[in-house]
Amino acid sequence: MSNTETFKIIAMDGGAAVGKSSTSKGLAERLNLMHVDTGAHYRTLTHALLQTGADPAKPETIPSALTRLELGTTLQGRSAKLSVNGTVPADADIRSPEVNAAVSTFAALPSLRSFLFEYQRGQSAIARDRAYAGLIMEGRDIGSVIFPDADHRFFLYADEATRTARRAKEGQTDSIAARDQMDSNRKTAPLVCPEGAIQIDTTPLTLEEVIETITRLIQPA
Ligand code: C5P
Numbered sequence: 001m002s003n004t005e006t007f008k009i010i011a012m013d014g015g016a017a018v019g020k021s022s023t024s025k026g027l028a029e030r031l032n033l034m035h036v037d038t039g040a041h042y043r044t045l046t047h048a049l050l051q052t053g054a055d056p057a058k059p060e061t062i063p064s065a066l067t068r069l070e071l072g073t074t075l076q077g078r079s080a081k082l083s084v085n086g087t088v089p090a091d092a093d094i095r096s097p098e099v100n101a102a103v104s105t106f107a108a109l110p111s112l113r114s115f116l117f118e119y120q121r122g123q124s125a126i127a128r129d130r131a132y133a134g135l136i137m138e139g140r141d142i143g144s145v146i147f148p149d150a151d152h153r154f155f156l157y158a159d160e161a162t163r164t165a166r167r168a169k170e171g172q173t174d175s176i177a178a179r180d181q182m183d184s185n186r187k188t189a190p191l192v193c194p195e196g197a198i199q200i201d202t203t204p205l206t207l208e209e210v211i212e213t214i215t216r217l218i219q220p221a
Helices: 020-031 038-051 059-067 097-107 110-121 123-129 142-146 160-169 176-185 207-218
Strands: 008-014 033-037 071-076 079-084 134-139 152-157 198-201
Touching: 008 020, 008 142, 020 033, 020 134, 020 207, 033 038, 033 123, 038 059, 038 079, 038 097, 038 110, 038 134, 059 110, 079 123, 097 110, 097 176, 110 123, 110 142, 123 134, 134 142, 142 152, 152 207, 160 176, 198 207
Parallel strands: 008 134, 008 152, 033 079, 033 134, 152 198
Antiparallel strands: 071 079
């Protein structure tokens, strides 16, 4: 059966460690969606650029560095991953303390964001071609910039102590508050709650409860 008429795009935005990835992956499983983590896109490019010695303090050097990076998509389970020059970097490499510290600086560069724009929009065609029921894309600007026309927009948040505890449990060194501050205050595509998005406080909820709440909003009984 064709999915053209029923295909849904779900935008999942929010700050660092609010539960976007676990929630999006769980929803993808439950609702037969293709999952895309755009935070991983910025991390992958940051990792690749750091390896070439690129310096975000010299933004004029970034566009030429980007022309040497060829982007591709590899499906791992339901998650579509960004490959650079034919390789998907290991999770440990894109979640290292070095990448955590640099990613928000690179992500604030307009050249880097426009480099990813078409690629990210194009993920919906890949999900349709592969006969998924829809696409769930998580990030900071999905409902505001990448898919302002999404069928459903959600904005997750949680208190800082809960977020820090979640990252610590994952064994990560990450300055969540500093990244959020940079992401919220940058000029291009800042972290915002998109207009009309449904806001969900994940602080008091288990992962299953968040997934259940959103499933009911997407598919009312
Ligand atoms: O989601 P995650 O914490 O892995 O994202 C890493 C960083 O990538 C964010 O702190 C932000 O600087 C950047 N990002 C972004 N826009 C997105 C997704 C992530 O600027 N849509």
